[in-house]
Amino acid sequence: MKLLEERIVQDGRVLSEGVLKVDQFLNHQIDPALMQAMGEDFANYFEQKGITKVITIEASGIAPAVFTGLSLDVPVVVAKKNVGITMTDELAAADVYSFTKQQNYTISVSKSVLSKNDTVLIIDDFLANGQAALGLMSICQQLGAAVAGIGIVIEKSFQTGRSLLEEQGADIYSLARIRSLENRQVEFVEENLSQH
Amino acid sequence: MKLLEERIVQDGRVLSEGVLKVDQFLNHQIDPALMQAMGEDFANYFEQKGITKVITIEASGIAPAVFTGLSLDVPVVVAKKNVGITMTDELAAADVYSFTKQQNYTISVSKSVLSKNDTVLIIDDFLANGQAALGLMSICQQLGAAVAGIGIVIEKSFQTGRSLLEEQGADIYSLARIRSLENRQVEFVEENLSQH
Numbered sequence: 510m511k512l513l514e515e516r517i518v519q520d521g522r523v524l525s526e527g528v529l530k531v532d533q534f535l536n537h538q539i540d541p542a543l544m545q546a547m548g549e550d551f552a553n554y555f556e557q558k559g560i561t562k563v564i565t566i567e568a569s570g571i572a573p574a575v576f577t578g579l580s581l582d583v584p585v586v587v588a589k590k591n592v593g594i595t596m597t598d599e600l601a602a603a604d605v606y607s608f609t610k611q612q613n614y615t616i617s618v619s620k621s622v623l624s625k626n627d628t629v630l631i632i633d634d635f636l637a638n639g640q641a642a643l644g645l646m647s648i649c650q651q652l653g654a655a656v657a658g659i660g661i662v663i664e665k666s667f668q669t670g671r672s673l674l675e676e677q678g679a680d681i682y683s684l685a686r687i688r689s690l691e692n693r694q695v696e697f698v699e700e701n702l703s704q705h
Numbered sequence: 706m707k708l709l710e711e712r713i714v715q716d717g718r719v720l721s722e723g724v725l726k727v728d729q730f731l732n733h734q735i736d737p738a739l740m741q742a743m744g745e746d747f748a749n750y751f752e753q754k755g756i757t758k759v760i761t762i763e764a765s766g767i768a769p770a771v772f773t774g775l776s777l778d779v780p781v782v783v784a785k786k787n788v789g790i791t792m793t794d795e796l797a798a799a800d801v802y803s804f805t806k807q808q809n810y811t812i813s814v815s816k817s818v819l820s821k822n823d824t825v826l827i828i829d830d831f832l833a834n835g836q837a838a839l840g841l842m843s844i845c846q847q848l849g850a851a852v853a854g855i856g857i858v859i860e861k862s863f864q865t866g867r868s869l870l871e872e873q874g875a876d877i878y879s880l881a882r883i884r885s886l887e888n889r890q891v892e893f894v895e896e897n898l899s900q901h
Contacts (some may be wrong), residue, residue, distance in 0.1 A: 530791040537792060538782050538818040539767075541775035557799035568763035568783065571735075572771045586734050587764065594805055595726040596733060609790055622734040 548576025582693030603644035639670030744772025799840035821849030835866030
């Protein structure tokens with residue numbers, strides 16, 4: 510997605526060979542018009558898949574996910590890291606390992622919002638090691654829901670996430686695929702530049 | 706907002722005299738079309754205020770906030786409970802007391818996303834004791850930004866939040882104002898029913 514790649518070049522900052530800071534438009538400060546364009550792009554790619562629900566993880570996945578849900582006209586489920594006092598229904602849960610924080614966290618989804626009748630699109634802001642998406646796939650599997658695809662805002666293609674998810678048979682669509690962050694430069698995967 | 710009040714009656718569940726569960730359309734599962742309508746309603750109410758940024762707290766405030774930002778054509782700042790490794794700029798912070806969890810948590814905003822040139826609209830999903838909104842007001846004050854108003858999805862009018870915020874001179878606009886949750890029934894403040 511050319512609009513997103515241009516924005517990454519303009520406002521992103523490479524903090525190290527593995528870390529891209531995009532908190533001016535995606536994480537900490539959010540550009541709603543960009544989110545809307547991203548949601549439309551995800552919906553356009555997955556529109557023939559019979560999606561009944563979008564799912565994401567709080568907090569950074571929520572903005573792209575709600576615009577995708579709006580475009581597909583389906584509800585959005587937010588897997589919770591912190592289970593509040595109102596989540597009184599039975600839960601499905603999965604442990605996710607964070608390489609950044611070097612620890613596990615648990616994500617939870619109420620059984621009342623996802624079932625075997627659902628065909629799910631997973632949306633997340635980053636794909637690096639794929640652990641968050643694998644956790645969401647596990648929850649969908651536990652609840653009998655089919656995973657129709659995975660939509661990613663920014664894929665770090667130099668990490669192992671995509672291949673891990675493709676081994677599970679996932680159809681992954683990333684709006685920006687980064688080949689390298691070496692020398693504090695963002696280099697995109699070339700096919701992406703030509704396709705979008 | 707009639708659409709929201711009807712949805713609360715239809716899908717909300719009163720768990721106790723103080724707790725309303727709305728995780729079928731607002732917190733855990735999100736209805737994007739309802740969020741869009743809510744965002745338009747907030748934008749309509751505050752459109753003459755010269756808003757330059759919307760601010761909210763992760764995670765449940767994000768969905769209504771991004772649609773408000775889209776309608777007002779301004780960026781959305783998400784105050785973080787968990788400061789990630791990419792938040793390397795200097796931060797403004799405030800402690801927020803959670804009556805539900807009976808403990809303090811800290812919210813942080815990077816100084817790079819809010820300044821004295823900003824006029825801010827605070828958006829949050831619930832107004833109960835007003836502590837979260839007071840924390841956001843404190844951060845705006847620290848960074849010299851003006852607070853033009855507070856938009857709330859669901860106000861528990863039987864709690865002290867509104868009067869605390871009004872003492873600070875805040876212009877509060879709530880889409881649904883709940884007078885009572887007694888006897889497991891949702892009763893709205895009547896003026897709200899007649900206005901919307």
